[in-house]
Amino acid sequence: xxxxxxxxxxxxxxxxxxxxxHDDQLPLDYVQFPFQPPYRGANGEATADAIFSGxxxxxxxxxxxxxxxDRETPFDIAFIGAPFDTGTSYRPGARFGPAGIRAGSRRxxxxxxxxxPLAVDPFNAGLRxxxxxxxxxxxxxxxxAIQQIEEGHKALLHREAxxxxxxxxxxxxKLVPFSLDGKNHPxxxxxxxxxxxxxxxxxxxxxxxxxxxxxxxxxxxxxWKPSIFGGAPSDQAAINHGxxxxxxxxxxxxxxxxxxxxxxxxxxxxxxxYENDDxxxxxxxxxxEIDSIGTAGIIKKIxxxxxxxxxxxxxxxxxxxxxxxxxxxxxxxxxxxxxxxRTILRGLDGLKIVSADIVEVAPAYDTxxxxxxxxxxxxxxxxxxxxxxxxxxx
Ligand SMILES: *[C@@H]1O[C@H](CO)[C@@H](O)[C@H](O)[C@H]1NC(C)=O
Ligand SMILES: *[C@@H]1O[C@H](CO)[C@@H](O)[C@H](O)[C@H]1NC(C)=O
Ligand SMILES: [Mn+2]
Numbered sequence: 001x002x003x004x005x006x007x008x009x010x011x012x013x014x015x016x017x018x019x020x021x022h023d024d025q026l027p028l029d030y031v032q033f034p035f036q037p038p039y040r041g042a043n044g045e046a047t048a049d050a051i052f053s054g055x056x057x058x059x060x061x062x063x064x065x066x067x068x069x070d071r072e073t074p075f076d077i078a079f080i081g082a083p084f085d086t087g088t089s090y091r092p093g094a095r096f097g098p099a100g101i102r103a104g105s106r107r108x109x110x111x112x113x114x115x116x117p118l119a120v121d122p123f124n125a126g127l128r129x130x131x132x133x134x135x136x137x138x139x140x141x142x143x144x145a146i147q148q149i150e151e152g153h154k155a156l157l158h159r160e161a162x163x164x165x166x167x168x169x170x171x172x173x174k175l176v177p178f179s180l181d182g183k184n185h186p187x188x189x190x191x192x193x194x195x196x197x198x199x200x201x202x203x204x205x206x207x208x209x210x211x212x213x214x215x216x217x218x219x220x221x222x223x224w225k226p227s228i229f230g231g232a233p234s235d236q237a238a239i240n241h242g243x244x245x246x247x248x249x250x251x252x253x254x255x256x257x258x259x260x261x262x263x264x265x266x267x268x269x270x271x272x273x274y275e276n277d278d279x280x281x282x283x284x285x286x287x288x289e290i291d292s293i294g295t296a297g298i299i300k301k302i303x304x305x306x307x308x309x310x311x312x313x314x315x316x317x318x319x320x321x322x323x324x325x326x327x328x329x330x331x332x333x334x335x336x337x338x339x340x341x342r343t344i345l346r347g348l349d350g351l352k353i354v355s356a357d358i359v360e361v362a363p364a365y366d367t368x369x370x371x372x373x374x375x376x377x378x379x380x381x382x383x384x385x386x387x388x389x390x391x392x393x394x
Contacts (some may be wrong), residue, residue, distance in 0.1 A: 051106050057131035058101070058191070059108040059123065059377075066132035066156055074162035076127040077187045077383055081134035082149050085362070086142050087196030087240040089230065091329035093362030098134050098191040100327065100363030104370030108377055115381040117346055122377070122384035128162045129380070142196075142236050150200035153188060157204055157355070161186040165389045175389030178310040178352065179208050187383055189376065192359030194329070195222055195241040198314050201357060202253040205312055209354055211252055213306045214259040216245070217341070218316035219287065219332035220266040221273060223249065223280040228269050241360070249280040256281035260305040262298065262344070263287045263319040265334050287335055295340055299347030306351065310388070313348070313356040315375060327366030338371070345378040352390075353383055 057063045058079040064070040066078060081098025088094065113123040123129065135152030137145045165175045165184040177184045185208055190201055195218070205212055216222070223245040226238035239247060248254050261277075265287040268274070277284065283305045285298050293301075318328045321335035336344070356379050363370075 051110055056099075056102045056106060059105045059113070061123075061129055061131045063133060064130050066130070067135065067152060071155075073130075074128070074159060075130045075186055076161050076163050077129045077189065077380065078132045078156055079130070079189050079191060080132040080152065080156060081191045082137060082152070082193040082197045082201075083134055084137045084139075084145050084149065084193045084197055085329075086139060086145070086194075087244075088194045088329050089240065089242060091362060091365065093329060093364045094192055094194045094360055095137075095139065096363050097193055097359070097361035100366065100370070101191045101358065101361055101376075102131070103363075105376070108374075113377070115377065118349060118378070118381045118385065120381050120385050122380045125384045126163065127384055129384075132156060137193075142239070146196070146200045146239065149193075149197050150203050153190065153201055153204040154207060156188050157185055157208055159186060160184055166387050168387075168389075168391050171391055173391045175387055176392050177389050178354065180210055181208070184388070187353070187388065188355045189379065189383075190355070190357040190359075192357055192361065195314075195316055195359045196239060196244050197359060198357060199239060199244040199247055201355070202248045202312065203251070205355060206251075206253045209310055211255045212354065213255045213309060213311045214245075214282075214314060215262065215302060215306060215311055215348070215351075216260070216282070216314045216316075217262045217319040218314075219263055219318045219335060220316070220330070221245075221261060221264060221268075221277050221282075221284075222316075223277045223282060224269075224273065225276060228273070228276075245280060245282075254281055255309075257283075258306050258309070259283070260285065260302055262302060263336055263341075265332050290336060290340060295343045295347065298344055302344075302348070303351070308352070310352045310354045313353050313379065315356070315358045315379075317358060317361045320375075325371060327363050328360045329362045329365075330360070331365075338374070342375060342378055345375060346382075349382050350386055351382070352386060352388055353379065354388060356383075 064073050083095040083098050085092050085094040114121040137148050161184045179185050224242045226232035226243050229242035230240050232238035260283040262285040264284050285301050317325050320338055320341050322331035324338045
Protein backbone atom coordinates (compact mmCIF):
# COMPACT_ATOMS: atom_id res chain seq x y z
CA UNK A 1 0.00 0.00 0.00
CA UNK A 2 2.89 2.24 0.76
CA UNK A 3 4.13 1.57 -2.75
CA UNK A 4 0.85 2.61 -4.34
CA UNK A 5 0.61 5.79 -2.38
CA UNK A 6 4.22 6.52 -3.14
CA UNK A 7 3.72 6.02 -6.86
CA UNK A 8 0.61 8.09 -6.83
CA UNK A 9 2.00 11.10 -5.01
CA UNK A 10 5.67 10.78 -4.28
CA UNK A 11 6.79 10.32 -7.85
CA UNK A 12 4.79 13.32 -8.98
CA UNK A 13 6.60 15.35 -6.41
CA UNK A 14 9.99 14.05 -7.41
CA UNK A 15 9.41 14.67 -11.10
CA UNK A 16 8.08 18.11 -10.47
CA UNK A 17 10.93 19.15 -8.22
CA UNK A 18 13.78 17.03 -9.55
CA UNK A 19 14.66 16.01 -5.99
CA UNK A 20 15.61 12.36 -5.66
CA UNK A 21 15.76 10.45 -2.39
CA HIS A 22 12.36 10.91 -0.80
CA ASP A 23 11.57 7.20 -0.68
CA ASP A 24 12.52 6.96 3.00
CA GLN A 25 9.63 9.07 4.28
CA LEU A 26 6.03 9.82 3.55
CA PRO A 27 5.86 11.81 0.36
CA LEU A 28 5.13 15.50 0.85
CA ASP A 29 1.68 15.20 -0.64
CA TYR A 30 0.73 12.23 1.52
CA VAL A 31 -2.06 13.95 3.39
CA GLN A 32 -4.60 15.09 0.85
CA PHE A 33 -7.84 14.29 2.63
CA PRO A 34 -10.32 13.61 1.20
CA PHE A 35 -9.50 14.14 -2.45
CA GLN A 36 -6.52 11.85 -2.85
CA PRO A 37 -6.97 8.82 -0.64
CA PRO A 38 -3.54 7.51 0.24
CA TYR A 39 -4.62 3.98 1.09
CA ARG A 40 -6.20 1.20 -0.96
CA GLY A 41 -7.59 -1.94 0.62
CA ALA A 42 -7.13 -5.50 -0.61
CA ASN A 43 -9.89 -5.08 -3.18
CA GLY A 44 -8.48 -1.82 -4.43
CA GLU A 45 -11.12 0.31 -2.73
CA ALA A 46 -10.03 3.78 -1.78
CA THR A 47 -10.10 4.76 1.88
CA ALA A 48 -9.40 8.36 2.77
CA ASP A 49 -7.34 9.06 5.87
CA ALA A 50 -9.86 10.39 8.40
CA ILE A 51 -9.13 13.74 9.99
CA PHE A 52 -9.14 12.17 13.47
CA SER A 53 -6.67 9.40 12.60
CA GLY A 54 -2.98 9.26 11.90
CA UNK A 55 -0.10 11.44 13.07
CA UNK A 56 -1.22 14.91 14.11
CA UNK A 57 0.29 17.85 12.27
CA UNK A 58 -1.15 21.35 11.93
CA UNK A 59 -4.32 20.98 9.83
CA UNK A 60 -2.94 17.58 8.76
CA UNK A 61 -0.32 19.30 6.62
CA UNK A 62 2.65 17.17 5.54
CA UNK A 63 5.38 16.90 8.15
CA UNK A 64 8.90 17.53 6.97
CA UNK A 65 11.94 17.42 9.23
CA UNK A 66 13.05 20.93 8.35
CA UNK A 67 15.84 21.12 10.93
CA UNK A 68 17.40 17.73 10.23
CA UNK A 69 17.16 15.44 7.26
CA ASP A 70 14.85 17.60 5.11
CA ARG A 71 17.00 20.71 5.38
CA GLU A 72 17.07 21.05 1.60
CA THR A 73 13.32 20.78 1.07
CA PRO A 74 11.91 24.20 0.20
CA PHE A 75 8.50 25.48 1.29
CA ASP A 76 6.48 28.70 1.21
CA ILE A 77 4.87 28.69 4.66
CA ALA A 78 5.97 26.53 7.59
CA PHE A 79 4.40 25.89 10.97
CA ILE A 80 6.92 25.20 13.71
CA GLY A 81 6.49 24.72 17.45
CA ALA A 82 8.54 26.37 20.21
CA PRO A 83 7.54 24.43 23.35
CA PHE A 84 8.97 26.83 25.94
CA ASP A 85 7.11 27.99 29.08
CA THR A 86 9.72 28.85 31.68
CA GLY A 87 9.22 32.59 31.18
CA THR A 88 5.66 32.63 32.54
CA SER A 89 4.58 34.63 35.57
CA TYR A 90 1.52 32.59 36.56
CA ARG A 91 0.20 29.24 35.36
CA PRO A 92 2.71 27.18 33.35
CA GLY A 93 1.72 24.75 30.59
CA ALA A 94 2.36 26.50 27.26
CA ARG A 95 5.12 24.01 26.51
CA PHE A 96 2.22 21.78 25.48
CA GLY A 97 0.84 24.54 23.23
CA PRO A 98 2.21 23.24 19.92
CA ALA A 99 0.75 19.77 20.52
CA GLY A 100 -2.57 21.20 21.69
CA ILE A 101 -2.87 23.59 18.75
CA ARG A 102 -2.15 20.80 16.31
CA ALA A 103 -4.77 18.56 17.93
CA GLY A 104 -7.38 21.31 17.71
CA SER A 105 -6.47 22.14 14.11
CA ARG A 106 -7.04 18.71 12.62
CA ARG A 107 -10.56 19.47 11.47
CA UNK A 108 -9.55 22.58 9.50
CA UNK A 109 -9.80 20.69 6.23
CA UNK A 110 -12.72 18.35 6.89
CA UNK A 111 -14.16 18.85 3.43
CA UNK A 112 -11.70 21.35 2.02
CA UNK A 113 -10.38 24.60 3.44
CA UNK A 114 -12.20 27.29 1.49
CA UNK A 115 -12.41 30.51 3.50
CA UNK A 116 -15.70 32.12 2.46
CA PRO A 117 -15.21 35.73 3.62
CA LEU A 118 -11.62 35.88 2.32
CA ALA A 119 -12.47 33.88 -0.83
CA VAL A 120 -9.38 31.68 -0.73
CA ASP A 121 -8.49 28.07 0.06
CA PRO A 122 -5.03 28.46 1.62
CA PHE A 123 -4.41 24.70 1.37
CA ASN A 124 -5.17 24.68 -2.33
CA ALA A 125 -3.68 27.93 -3.59
CA GLY A 126 -0.51 26.56 -5.16
CA LEU A 127 1.79 27.27 -2.21
CA ARG A 128 3.68 24.57 -0.39
CA UNK A 129 2.67 24.72 3.26
CA UNK A 130 4.26 22.30 5.72
CA UNK A 131 4.51 21.46 9.39
CA UNK A 132 8.16 21.37 10.48
CA UNK A 133 7.50 19.87 13.92
CA UNK A 134 9.08 21.59 16.93
CA UNK A 135 12.35 23.38 17.57
CA UNK A 136 14.23 21.41 20.25
CA UNK A 137 14.00 23.61 23.36
CA UNK A 138 15.61 22.75 26.69
CA UNK A 139 13.36 23.19 29.75
CA UNK A 140 16.40 23.55 32.04
CA UNK A 141 18.16 26.70 30.86
CA UNK A 142 16.25 29.74 29.59
CA UNK A 143 19.28 31.46 28.12
CA UNK A 144 20.14 28.42 26.07
CA ALA A 145 16.50 27.80 25.11
CA ILE A 146 16.14 31.35 23.78
CA GLN A 147 19.21 30.79 21.60
CA GLN A 148 17.79 27.50 20.38
CA ILE A 149 14.56 29.23 19.33
CA GLU A 150 16.42 31.99 17.47
CA GLU A 151 18.66 29.50 15.68
CA GLY A 152 15.77 27.18 14.83
CA HIS A 153 13.70 30.03 13.40
CA LYS A 154 16.64 31.39 11.44
CA ALA A 155 17.34 27.95 10.01
CA LEU A 156 13.91 28.09 8.35
CA LEU A 157 13.66 31.80 7.56
CA HIS A 158 17.06 32.11 5.92
CA ARG A 159 16.05 29.72 3.13
CA GLU A 160 14.48 30.81 -0.11
CA ALA A 161 10.80 30.16 -0.64
CA UNK A 162 9.68 27.28 -2.83
CA UNK A 163 7.45 29.40 -5.10
CA UNK A 164 8.73 32.41 -6.98
CA UNK A 165 7.36 35.79 -5.95
CA UNK A 166 4.50 36.60 -8.32
CA UNK A 167 3.34 39.87 -9.79
CA UNK A 168 1.19 42.38 -7.95
CA UNK A 169 -2.42 41.28 -8.12
CA UNK A 170 -3.65 44.79 -8.95
CA UNK A 171 -0.96 46.42 -11.08
CA UNK A 172 0.49 43.15 -12.51
CA UNK A 173 3.94 44.66 -11.97
CA LYS A 174 6.77 42.42 -10.88
CA LEU A 175 7.21 42.32 -7.10
CA VAL A 176 10.51 42.80 -5.29
CA PRO A 177 11.07 41.15 -1.89
CA PHE A 178 11.18 43.28 1.29
CA SER A 179 14.19 41.37 2.60
CA LEU A 180 17.57 43.02 3.12
CA ASP A 181 19.29 40.43 0.91
CA GLY A 182 16.74 40.85 -1.90
CA LYS A 183 15.74 37.18 -1.77
CA ASN A 184 12.24 35.76 -1.49
CA HIS A 185 12.11 34.10 1.95
CA PRO A 186 9.41 31.76 3.25
CA UNK A 187 6.98 32.66 6.02
CA UNK A 188 7.04 30.98 9.40
CA UNK A 189 4.08 30.57 11.76
CA UNK A 190 5.40 29.69 15.21
CA UNK A 191 3.26 27.82 17.73
CA UNK A 192 4.23 28.80 21.29
CA UNK A 193 5.28 28.51 23.89
CA UNK A 194 4.94 31.46 26.26
CA UNK A 195 5.35 34.98 24.90
CA UNK A 196 9.06 35.17 25.78
CA UNK A 197 9.73 33.32 22.51
CA UNK A 198 8.94 36.48 20.54
CA UNK A 199 12.30 38.02 21.53
CA UNK A 200 14.32 35.32 19.71
CA UNK A 201 11.74 35.26 16.89
CA UNK A 202 12.13 39.02 16.35
CA UNK A 203 15.92 38.67 16.41
CA UNK A 204 15.55 36.18 13.57
CA UNK A 205 13.09 38.42 11.68
CA UNK A 206 15.50 41.35 12.11
CA UNK A 207 18.29 39.35 10.46
CA UNK A 208 16.24 39.19 7.25
CA UNK A 209 14.03 42.30 7.29
CA UNK A 210 15.71 44.79 9.64
CA UNK A 211 13.48 46.67 12.12
CA UNK A 212 9.89 45.57 11.66
CA UNK A 213 6.41 46.91 12.46
CA UNK A 214 4.58 44.65 14.89
CA UNK A 215 0.87 43.97 15.34
CA UNK A 216 0.59 42.50 18.82
CA UNK A 217 -2.76 41.13 19.99
CA UNK A 218 -2.72 40.58 23.75
CA UNK A 219 -4.57 41.61 26.89
CA UNK A 220 -1.19 42.66 28.33
CA UNK A 221 1.41 45.22 27.25
CA UNK A 222 4.52 43.03 27.48
CA UNK A 223 6.74 46.15 27.22
CA TRP A 224 7.25 46.34 30.98
CA LYS A 225 10.62 47.24 32.37
CA PRO A 226 12.20 44.23 34.12
CA SER A 227 12.26 46.21 37.37
CA ILE A 228 8.44 46.46 37.18
CA PHE A 229 7.62 43.00 35.84
CA GLY A 230 9.33 40.30 37.88
CA GLY A 231 11.80 42.54 39.68
CA ALA A 232 14.78 41.23 37.67
CA PRO A 233 16.69 39.39 40.42
CA SER A 234 19.08 38.14 37.70
CA ASP A 235 19.91 38.95 34.07
CA GLN A 236 18.04 35.89 32.95
CA ALA A 237 14.95 36.58 35.08
CA ALA A 238 14.79 40.01 33.42
CA ILE A 239 13.78 38.32 30.14
CA ASN A 240 10.28 36.92 30.56
CA HIS A 241 6.83 36.96 29.00
CA GLY A 242 6.07 40.45 30.31
CA UNK A 243 9.35 42.13 29.27
CA UNK A 244 10.41 40.68 25.91
CA UNK A 245 9.11 43.72 23.97
CA UNK A 246 11.12 46.00 26.28
CA UNK A 247 14.23 44.11 25.21
CA UNK A 248 13.16 43.94 21.55
CA UNK A 249 12.72 47.71 21.61
CA UNK A 250 16.11 48.26 23.33
CA UNK A 251 17.75 46.08 20.68
CA UNK A 252 16.17 48.09 17.85
CA UNK A 253 14.21 45.15 16.47
CA UNK A 254 10.90 47.07 16.28
CA UNK A 255 9.92 50.07 14.16
CA UNK A 256 9.19 53.01 16.43
CA UNK A 257 5.68 54.42 15.94
CA UNK A 258 4.32 51.89 13.43
CA UNK A 259 3.70 49.07 15.90
CA UNK A 260 0.48 48.54 17.83
CA UNK A 261 -1.07 46.43 20.57
CA UNK A 262 -4.67 45.25 20.27
CA UNK A 263 -7.09 43.97 22.97
CA UNK A 264 -5.25 45.57 25.93
CA UNK A 265 -7.15 45.30 29.24
CA UNK A 266 -4.49 44.53 31.82
CA UNK A 267 -4.11 46.26 35.15
CA UNK A 268 -0.99 48.42 35.41
CA UNK A 269 1.57 49.29 38.04
CA UNK A 270 0.33 52.83 37.32
CA UNK A 271 -0.45 55.16 34.41
CA UNK A 272 3.28 55.50 33.78
CA UNK A 273 3.23 52.00 32.24
CA TYR A 274 1.48 53.58 29.26
CA GLU A 275 4.18 56.29 29.05
CA ASN A 276 6.79 53.55 29.07
CA ASP A 277 4.84 51.73 26.36
CA ASP A 278 4.78 54.91 24.22
CA UNK A 279 8.55 55.11 24.57
CA UNK A 280 8.89 51.52 23.42
CA UNK A 281 7.32 52.64 20.14
CA UNK A 282 3.82 51.15 20.40
CA UNK A 283 0.33 52.53 19.84
CA UNK A 284 -2.57 50.83 21.65
CA UNK A 285 -6.09 49.60 21.00
CA UNK A 286 -7.88 48.68 24.20
CA UNK A 287 -10.28 45.75 24.29
CA UNK A 288 -13.17 47.97 25.40
CA GLU A 289 -12.83 50.21 22.35
CA ILE A 290 -14.89 47.63 20.52
CA ASP A 291 -17.93 49.09 22.33
CA SER A 292 -17.32 52.57 20.89
CA ILE A 293 -15.62 52.17 17.51
CA GLY A 294 -16.50 48.55 16.69
CA THR A 295 -14.42 46.07 14.76
CA ALA A 296 -14.24 48.42 11.74
CA GLY A 297 -12.78 51.23 13.87
CA ILE A 298 -10.24 48.87 15.41
CA ILE A 299 -9.17 47.59 12.00
CA LYS A 300 -8.76 51.16 10.77
CA LYS A 301 -6.59 52.12 13.75
CA ILE A 302 -4.34 49.12 13.17
CA UNK A 303 -4.00 49.70 9.43
CA UNK A 304 -3.41 53.43 9.86
CA UNK A 305 -0.59 52.63 12.30
CA UNK A 306 1.28 49.93 10.39
CA UNK A 307 0.77 51.22 6.82
CA UNK A 308 1.66 49.08 3.82
CA UNK A 309 5.12 47.88 4.77
CA UNK A 310 6.15 44.47 6.05
CA UNK A 311 4.65 43.55 9.41
CA UNK A 312 5.12 40.83 12.03
CA UNK A 313 1.99 39.47 13.72
CA UNK A 314 2.05 38.12 17.30
CA UNK A 315 -1.14 36.72 18.79
CA UNK A 316 -1.49 35.97 22.49
CA UNK A 317 -4.45 33.63 22.87
CA UNK A 318 -5.55 35.75 25.88
CA UNK A 319 -6.69 38.37 23.34
CA UNK A 320 -9.85 36.28 23.17
CA UNK A 321 -12.13 36.32 26.20
CA UNK A 322 -11.43 33.30 28.44
CA UNK A 323 -15.09 32.32 28.04
CA UNK A 324 -14.15 31.37 24.47
CA UNK A 325 -10.48 30.42 24.91
CA UNK A 326 -9.76 29.38 28.50
CA UNK A 327 -6.57 27.51 27.61
CA UNK A 328 -4.09 30.14 28.77
CA UNK A 329 -1.92 30.91 31.76
CA UNK A 330 -2.91 34.52 32.55
CA UNK A 331 -6.60 34.87 31.55
CA UNK A 332 -8.20 38.35 31.58
CA UNK A 333 -11.96 38.80 31.38
CA UNK A 334 -13.54 41.45 29.16
CA UNK A 335 -11.90 40.26 25.94
CA UNK A 336 -13.14 39.98 22.40
CA UNK A 337 -15.26 37.06 21.31
CA UNK A 338 -13.74 34.64 18.86
CA UNK A 339 -16.10 36.00 16.19
CA UNK A 340 -15.00 39.58 16.82
CA UNK A 341 -11.34 38.65 16.77
CA ARG A 342 -11.68 36.69 13.55
CA THR A 343 -13.35 39.71 11.97
CA ILE A 344 -10.48 41.94 13.12
CA LEU A 345 -7.90 39.48 11.77
CA ARG A 346 -9.67 39.32 8.40
CA GLY A 347 -9.53 43.11 8.40
CA LEU A 348 -5.75 42.74 8.01
CA ASP A 349 -6.31 41.26 4.54
CA GLY A 350 -3.73 42.66 2.13
CA LEU A 351 -1.10 43.45 4.77
CA LYS A 352 2.35 42.01 4.12
CA ILE A 353 2.65 39.67 7.11
CA VAL A 354 6.23 38.38 6.99
CA SER A 355 5.73 35.82 9.75
CA ALA A 356 3.46 35.25 12.73
CA ASP A 357 3.04 33.40 15.98
CA ILE A 358 0.36 32.30 18.39
CA VAL A 359 1.49 31.99 21.99
CA GLU A 360 0.38 31.32 25.56
CA VAL A 361 -1.83 28.39 24.60
CA ALA A 362 -1.80 26.11 27.66
CA PRO A 363 -4.01 23.12 26.81
CA ALA A 364 -4.34 21.93 30.42
CA TYR A 365 -6.82 24.76 31.08
CA ASP A 366 -8.87 24.11 27.95
CA THR A 367 -12.26 22.54 27.74
CA UNK A 368 -12.44 19.32 25.76
CA UNK A 369 -13.60 21.31 22.76
CA UNK A 370 -10.11 22.44 21.63
CA UNK A 371 -11.33 25.78 20.27
CA UNK A 372 -8.10 27.78 20.23
CA UNK A 373 -6.83 27.32 16.69
CA UNK A 374 -9.22 28.66 14.10
CA UNK A 375 -7.73 32.16 14.23
CA UNK A 376 -4.61 30.83 12.54
CA UNK A 377 -6.76 29.78 9.60
CA UNK A 378 -7.49 33.48 8.98
CA UNK A 379 -3.79 34.35 9.24
CA UNK A 380 -2.84 31.58 6.84
CA UNK A 381 -5.55 32.71 4.39
CA UNK A 382 -4.22 36.29 4.37
CA UNK A 383 -0.64 35.11 3.88
CA UNK A 384 -1.72 32.92 0.99
CA UNK A 385 -3.55 35.76 -0.73
CA UNK A 386 -0.83 38.36 -0.34
CA UNK A 387 2.60 37.91 -1.93
CA UNK A 388 5.43 39.20 0.24
CA UNK A 389 6.80 41.91 -1.99
CA UNK A 390 6.57 45.51 -3.10
CA UNK A 391 6.19 47.19 -6.46
CA UNK A 392 9.22 49.28 -7.30
CA UNK A 393 8.28 52.73 -8.49
CA UNK A 394 10.13 53.51 -11.71
C1 LIG B 1 5.02 39.83 -14.44
O1 LIG B 1 5.68 41.03 -14.73
C2 LIG B 1 6.76 40.90 -15.65
C3 LIG B 1 7.51 42.22 -15.72
O2 LIG B 1 6.66 43.30 -15.52
C4 LIG B 1 6.21 40.45 -16.98
O3 LIG B 1 7.27 40.27 -17.93
C5 LIG B 1 5.45 39.13 -16.79
O4 LIG B 1 4.85 38.74 -18.00
C6 LIG B 1 4.40 39.26 -15.72
N1 LIG B 1 3.82 37.96 -15.45
C7 LIG B 1 2.51 37.80 -15.32
C8 LIG B 1 2.08 36.41 -15.04
O5 LIG B 1 1.72 38.71 -15.41
C1 LIG C 1 10.31 56.40 19.82
O1 LIG C 1 9.98 57.73 19.45
C2 LIG C 1 9.56 58.52 20.55
C3 LIG C 1 9.04 59.85 20.00
O2 LIG C 1 9.96 60.40 19.10
C4 LIG C 1 10.70 58.68 21.52
O3 LIG C 1 10.30 59.44 22.64
C5 LIG C 1 11.14 57.29 22.00
O4 LIG C 1 12.27 57.39 22.82
C6 LIG C 1 11.46 56.39 20.81
N1 LIG C 1 11.69 55.04 21.30
C7 LIG C 1 12.68 54.27 20.87
C8 LIG C 1 12.75 52.91 21.48
O5 LIG C 1 13.47 54.63 20.04
MN1 LIG D 1 1.57 38.27 26.03
